[in-house]
Amino acid sequence: MSKNVLEKAAFVFATVVIVSAVWFWSLQIESVLDLLEMAYG
Amino acid sequence: MDLLPFFEWLDTSILADIAKAYGGVFVVVQTFHLLALSLLGGTVLVGDLRLLGVVMKDVPSQVVIQNTQKWFSVALVILILSGLFQAAAVAMKLYYNEMFWAKMTGLAAGIVFVYAIRRPLLLRFDHDTINPWALRLIAVSSMTIWFTVAASGRWIGFS
Amino acid sequence: MLNEWLLNRARWLDSMAWSTDLHESLYMYAWVETTHVLTLTVFLGMLFIIDLRMLGLTFTGVPASKIADRLDIPMLIGMVIMVVTGFILYFAIPVRSTQSIWFRIKVVLMIAAIANAFLFRAKMKAAAGTWDLDPKPPKNIRVGAGLSLALWSGVVITGRTIAYDWFDCHKELPYFMYWAAGCVDEMAAFQ
Structure with a gap:
């Protein structure tokens, strides 16, 4: 594969990864906060 | 694609028998998992922090990537094998565990990323x-x- | 004597409110433990790369001293986090850790690993300029690197086994095990 294609793939992939990771971890943090709220008020 | 049959097979396999019966063996395998995790983490961090210009600034980033890629693969193989053994002990529980599937999704994405994009780009081009x-x-x-x-x-x- | 003293210190820590709070917390203990484990990738990860260079297995084209020097700071950052989180983990469960045979072996292995690291560094520094560019360093350096890998691996395995109760004091064990784990009360009952 040419450098150009690989660079583009890297951009797309990195964006998807970073967006998904932010979404995933914010979900986790949210559920933790909910549980702490329930436990300690 | 349903992977349930694979988990059912794993749950009754010899690996599961060993993992459940011998706590000591399980811990040793788990330790290898952690040691390989350290090695994988080390190679990833050194390579990525070099690309960001944080560490080893006076060593060309190509050299850093070339020297860490082999050990990354070694660590990954140990991680997958030791992970499979650990998974055998609790196969059915894992099949219904969301975190486990999150991890597997990340792992699959990571493998594709490393071998299809990161490595070809960083090893082949200046x-x-x-x-x-x-x-x-x-x-x-x-x-x-x-x-x-x-x-x-x-x-x-x-x- | 030493066992009694250690146990009394541990009981004193255990009586503190935030030792209990931490142990019984919903997430804090798990987070500290996760940080402790994941920081392995920083501390042990850097150490592995340095040791692999000293074994002549990677970065053979880069001077050995350069690898050691450039990865020193990330490794020390990892070590500081591991030490701090390690103390917090001990603080959360002081009595059981004090009487854990695994914890005791771990401490001994850590002392040995740190001693080896200092000897190893001295040798590394003394030899810089002579074999620095050799792809494969001299034998004493390779032995030191191998020892370092073995000792730190031992620290990881004994760290992991602390979680298992196979040899806890409340179990029926031979006298020697009570002695080694410092099970003061169980030893008294044995006699």
């Missing part, structure tokens, strides 16, 4: 000719993926 933003994004997303895979793996133990 880093000076690669778009610097591509290099930075590769570094950040690589650390993000492997951190997520490792951390969600640890979380399986607590969930």
